[in-house]
Amino acid sequence: MSLLEVIALTAADALAAQEGGADRIEVVADMDADGLTPDPDVVEAMRKVTSLPMRVMLRANGGFRTTVAELDRLRHAAGTLAAAGADGFVLGFLDSLGQVDEAATAKLAEAAVPLPWTFHRAVDHAADPAAAWEAVRRLGGGLDAVLTAGSARGVDAGVDVLVRRAAEDPGAAKMIMAGGGLRRKHVAVLAAAGVTAFHVGTAVRPDGAWDAPVDPGLVAEWRALVSAAAGG
Numbered sequence: 001m002s003l004l005e006v007i008a009l010t011a012a013d014a015l016a017a018q019e020g021g022a023d024r025i026e027v028v029a030d031m032d033a034d035g036l037t038p039d040p041d042v043v044e045a046m047r048k049v050t051s052l053p054m055r056v057m058l059r060a061n062g063g064f065r066t067t068v069a070e071l072d073r074l075r076h077a078a079g080t081l082a083a084a085g086a087d088g089f090v091l092g093f094l095d096s097l098g099q100v101d102e103a104a105t106a107k108l109a110e111a112a113v114p115l116p117w118t119f120h121r122a123v124d125h126a127a128d129p130a131a132a133w134e135a136v137r138r139l140g141g142g143l144d145a146v147l148t149a150g151s152a153r154g155v156d157a158g159v160d161v162l163v164r165r166a167a168e169d170p171g172a173a174k175m176i177m178a179g180g181g182l183r184r185k186h187v188a189v190l191a192a193a194g195v196t197a198f199h200v201g202t203a204v205r206p207d208g209a210w211d212a213p214v215d216p217g218l219v220a221e222w223r224a225l226v227s228a229a230a231g232g
Helices: 011-020 040-049 068-084 102-112 121-125 129-137 155-168 170-175 184-192 216-230
Strands: 003-008 024-027 054-057 088-091 117-119 143-148 176-178 197-200
Touching (some): 003 216, 011 216, 024 040, 040 054, 068 088, 088 102, 121 143, 155 176, 170 176, 176 184, 184 216
Parallel strands (some): 003 024, 054 088, 088 117, 117 143
16 A cells, blocks of 8 residues: 655644545644654644644754754653654654764654654765665664655655665665655656655645645645555
8 A cells, every 4th residue: 555645734734635635644843944843732733633644753953963952852742742642753863973873763762652653864864875774774663664865865866766775675665755855757666666655745735835735636636646656
């Protein structure tokens, strides 16, 4: 079965995503910083209008590194957000050398138990993305997806990397959620390599603008596209 995940910033976005046929929403704040942890009140408001699974971002700054103090705040936030209606999280960190910070990521993942989580696009910004991918695969502990474009520059630049990774390793194909500048032309190519999960944000907003609300009609078009290419 395929999966279409839509970024939601508001309760109206969440409702529109559900009306359009999305399978899951990623809840974030501040897309100017590529997505930070939202207010629990926003998550609670979304839960009131949608029954879709909600994966909530755990990220305190616009980079991919974290501090001990930030990590403590995020661990506390995980519990608060779960109580507000989150049923999964999005997280992941790099260290000062640009490698996956396995210790920090695992510590926050422990706070998410028993909820599942996605490792976000920090993997694309690592000093050695191939090594980072292997490090992420070692994390386990509720990890069931890796949001990746295959390149820090987006799917246009990284689609060949994703195709190769998925084609060479069926296990990787199951973990990949393609996103980060995903365009319609990419879906069939990625699906043919075995990718079944897709993530969109501006693609389902009029004029591709973050200040525009999610359009259920555009979500429905993407749902049909993903279903036709990836099945189900």
